[in-house]
Amino acid sequence: MSLSNKISRRNLLKGLGITVALPWLESAVAIAAAPAIKADPQRFACMFIGDGISPPQWWAKGKGAEMELGPSLEALAPFKDKINVINGLFNKEGDGGHARCTGNILSGAALHRGRMIKGGISMDQMLAKKNEDFTPLSSLVLGCEQPVSGFHESQYSMVYASHISWQNSDSPIPIELYPSLAFDSLFGGKAGKLQGSILDEVLQQANDMRGKVSGTDKLKLDEYFSSVRETEQRVQRLNKLAKEDTPVIPAGQRPPLGMPKDFREYSRLMCDLIALAFQTDRTRIATLLMSRDLSGQVYPFLGIRDDHHSYSHSNTGKEYQSIVKCHIEQYSYLIEKLSKMQEGEKTVLDNSCIMFVSEHWNAHNGTQVPLVLAGSLGGKLATGRSLDYLNAGNSKRKLCSLYLSLMSRMGLELPQFGDANEGLAGI
């Protein structure tokens, strides 16, 4: 299956971290239909923290309401029955230094050394491709930290360290760092505007030409004309919705320009956007890189002065623990937000799978990845469990097996993904 080329095409604008699918007729139908008869869409989001977690504090025991959570995960206590804490998963190609793991956290692909960039398409983008016809945007790719490039001493490009979403093996999706621009893209913003004006111009041209051809010839041109017009109307409709449909679209909620200096404020704005996008079905797939690998993120509000990565070397210390807790709080914030969004009998959270993951476990060690899932994919995924695969054997604890299972439950059946060719047992 070669999705790579097809997806790269969507990526029109440099620096626009959002892949924009053309809004199609199908979605016009979907939106026009009454919400009650519309099947609840399944969504997937991934929140990423670079440089690992603080292992002694990161654990979970038991299930359901009786579940006990380690100190790092305390913020998830209100959602014990909505989450799965999964320990012991292994990303084979991700067990390496800073530059050769993050870039494949969602693909499990082997990364290429040297100046040629080569990884693999990430699972969120596989899902995005599958859903592109249903929503205006195929995915939201957000970040709270500027990507770095250059090289790591291991001769791996730092491009890998800064991107978790990959549209094909050669190119990551540029990350959108500006909440306001992400908002614009979601709600009739710049990409829609640009498409709109391109289509508008083409429509004019086609119309001009219609005058120059005779009756039978006109039919052929009309075919073209109406194909453009249907597309154009769809874009217009979205743009209009963004301005007028106040009950759904929070026009006043456009985030301020620029990037907030405070990490908590920054990541919450991004979480708000994901929640809004899911609630309004603008997209069903999102990733948020809260901090990259080798992160330079600073947390002055935690009373610590050095940057994220500096503390990660002593990741059992209280400074690093406070950083991890802070990230889990952001995760919890998104879960809470989604859990309050009613969707028929269920909530948006119930119809989603929100994943929290890091590339490392303990002091730059990738022998297992810390991972939490929230939401039940509309009943397709049991929740309220703490699972541990650490002793299951390397072939039975593959991170990519989990991805195969998740994709399958979202209707995307693949024979193989990354290093896995079967789903994760017991998930």
Added chain:
Amino acid sequence: MIKALLMQILKTIGFSLIITFLILNDAGAADPFVEKVVPFLKSYCVQCHNEKRSEGELNLVQFSSSAMVAEHFRQWEHIITFLKKEEMPPAKSKQPSPELRSEILSTITNVIKSESQKLSGDPGIVPPRRLTNAEFNNSIRDLTGVDIRPADSFPIDPASGEGFSNTGEALIMSPNLFRKYYSAAEQVANHAVLSTEGLRFAPHPVITFADRQKFYEQAIISFYESHSVDLENYLTTLWLYKHRPETHKAITLSDWAKKAKLSSKYAMILWNTLEGKSDNTYLIGWLQGKWNNLPSSKNQTTPITNEVKNAVKSLVAEIQNLSRMLTPVETPAIVANAGNGPIEHLQRRRLTASNRDAFDKSSLSNQKSTVEYHNVTMQNSIKLIIQLGDVGTTKAAGNVLIKAYFSSNNSTIDNKKKWSLRDLLAQHAPDTFIKLKFGTNSKGEKIDQDSFMLNAPSVLEIDLPTNAFPLKEKGNVILNVEYKFDTSMLGIVSVFIGDKKQPDDSKFIVRPLISAQHAVAPSYESSAEVFCKLFPNRFFYVDSTRGLSAGFHLIEGFFRDDQPLCRSVLEDPELLELNNLWKELYFVTGVWEKMLRGFVFFERSERNFLKHMDFDSFREEDPDLIKDEVLLRFKEVYLKRANVKLTGAELNQHPISIFFDEVRNGIRFKETANKQAEIIYFKNLLTFTEKANRRNLTDTEKAKLEAFFTSICNDKTQGTDAAVRASIIRTLVSPSFGMLLNTTAVGETVTPLSDIEMASRISYFIWAGPPDSELLALAQSGTLRSNDQLQVQVKRMLADPKVSRFSQEFLGQWLGYRDFLTQESVNRTVFPQFDDKLKQAMFEEPTNLFTYLIQKDKPIINLLNSDETFVNKKLAQHYGLPHQGNAEDWELVTGLNDKGRSGILSMAVFLTKNSQPQRTSPVKRGFWVVHKVLGEHIPPPPADVAVLPAKEAESGQTIRQLLKLHVDDNKCARCHQRFDSIGLALEGFDPIGKARTKDLAGRNIDNVVLLPDGKEVRGVPLFADHLAKQRAREFTQTLGNKFLGYALGRSLQLSDQPLLDQMQAKLETSDFKMSSLFELVVNSPQFRTQRCKDFSPAKFVHSINPRGDR
């Protein structure tokens, strides 16, 4: 077919009647169809064939005029057949008299014939259409210069008309397909490279930083590779020049070097130094001596002997060794650790880069040398000789301090790897040890305890027992010696250290030890400077893994290290080209900003330098970081925190200043270049759009494009890059690009196509792609449509390689192999040799042969029985034919017949396509020959046919025996006897077209065909010959029908028959040359005119001059 049928009927009726009818018709008399045929139909036919009860899907009531018969002439051909065979009216119904039947038959035949004449030359209905997928890809390729193939993801084009996809009725557009058009346009736009000099297209997408970097980095690296200096090559070329024969005496060195594809600039410098007389001291003297001592030419015909080659090789090795010692030591280009401060790193690289061709003076007074002793355990002792001698004519003088130690990489008993000479002597040669007075100089002062002093001139010889080195097994030891003058006095000495005495003292002058103040020092230095300039340690540096990377830790950046190349090798235009590539690399990647932001992250996070509060306002993520005032302030704070207290020029030369100034300049350059480039981009976009639209833009269209482009450029959230890409998309999703469409003239008859319309029509016909600049220029000047010009253009276009696109589209669809790559019925586990490469080769073969026949204007009938074909290595192996060149090259080979092959019949692509996964299919193969190649109409088989076994090995009977069942069954026999036996002729080839003598069950192959004349022929060559001789007309008529249908992009109509007749005649009189068909069709009124808006057959004037203006 039409013609064949008509001729047959005409023969039976006689010719006189037609004339009568024509006269009547022309005189405007009553319609013979209405007069005679309609009453006949009423009496005998319409009871069953009416609008209510249309038996056999035939309603005869609807036909009310001859014109209507003409319109449905294919249906009437069938009616004629039924009437003639007396199958209709059915036996139980009322029957017409034989005379009446005959009269009606001739009336209908004549009506058809006369109708075909009446509208002869009618262009017919050619609706506007979108480009086919192949045309779309070809258009993008011709437009961008790169093969992006965006239409590969489109759904397959439907075919109609005469079986081709370029037919308007079938090529529909839908919102779904339009969406793919939009994506395709985006894909193409993603390939746009926005350089400072304009817009171009890369073979890969150029969106992300890595993509942008890749494009220019690869260009720069391949520039370096193609301009690298191979000293051996230069010296050999100069040697050949020196010994050039008398006949070449007049040739200049510059021309000589150019002919050898060398830099004439570097060759000249080198030549002048080697042959120069002015400076002949020290290194240059040595070099000239070596040069002059190279063996001289002995033989004018093969001047280069191995002796010369070896001498040059060893000279080059000596030069390179010297160069390494005389130039400064390189600093590592890549320092990948967190301690690597970017500013210091850049400074180190700058120094290395600028001194690659400089003489390192420190090497004069302080030198090192090593001697390797191999397999020391095999001997009892080793010898160490230190000679301090004269330097040329200058007598040796001075005291030399020497420090030496041995080392080994091999394992030792006591794990010791290093032994000082002092310790060794003390233990193993106590006399020498005492004599050398380690640790004191000439004045008796204390020095380093491992050093000793020697007075020049002198020779020191030491024997050391090898048991001094307790190596576990056999191994090597290395002597490492450092030596310098005792500082107190002036000195000059040549130092030789080795395991035996130096016989040749010429080397002594190349690297002497000289005190800086010594009188001959300047003279030696100047020779060393000339030498190093000529022989730098490297001409350029490209890191093997990181390419042009600056080598920072975690930061993106490039470093240019090529000064010797620029100074001594590149001519001005080449230098300009290289400078441009670098400029574009910086511009297109926007690396300065990238580097700056990485720098801020790194200095804060890894080096901790920016953790000081003074730097709090300089943030990696701050968009304003690149503002000039911010950068100036940043530089100031940085200098302050780094404690730099310099001023003026000194401050400007400080690495911190250089770093910040370079970053600032780079960012400003990007901004200004961007602004200037906008104007160029717009011009490029105009040209791009005109090429895409295949015509000039009107002023209004230009203004609209400009308004569109400018508005996006000026939109702060979009910018130039987005504007260019959006404009490209706008052009490519426009119907002006995606559709072939002619404006319709007012009127009731036909009108010539305009020059511009003609340009597209002819190019999409012959090239399956857009008109090139020559066609467009002729069209714009209004001269394309003259008969002569059209002929000239057809000739030119047929000679162009792009004609292979016609071959693939036309022949590929006619003979049904165009979809071969996307479909597969081969069982690869049974036929492992059938891989993608072989499949691709099979696919290309017929296209190559057909293109060759067209371009060489050979008889097209050769397709049937050619003894030559084209093979690449893969296919040659498959066929057992010879192949000489590169594996991918297609070569013309003859001798097919000897291998039992001939023309298309035995081409693997057809044999494979018309086989079952695990057996051949004589039925499919035979059917393909008679139906596709010879154009016989064969109805589909009935539903209840028996199935042959899936594998040849599964059946107890041979395929011939199985097929005999067909002929025994009457129902099957009617058709199968026409092709089964032909398929058997091809049995000598297995399911993937490989020659065989036994089938898959191990039975002997029986490939005998019984010809209609009762003769039997065996195998393809004889059978193909029979086809080419006996059935040529069926083949060429099929070819003609298909050709015209493809050319016109519509179904054939009755009025095309006269042109088809002409084509047939022309083929037969021109020795079956395809060029005659191209010329005839391009010149035909069908091709050159179109119907007007209110076309009416009654108003049709076919004598209209297609060249005339509207």
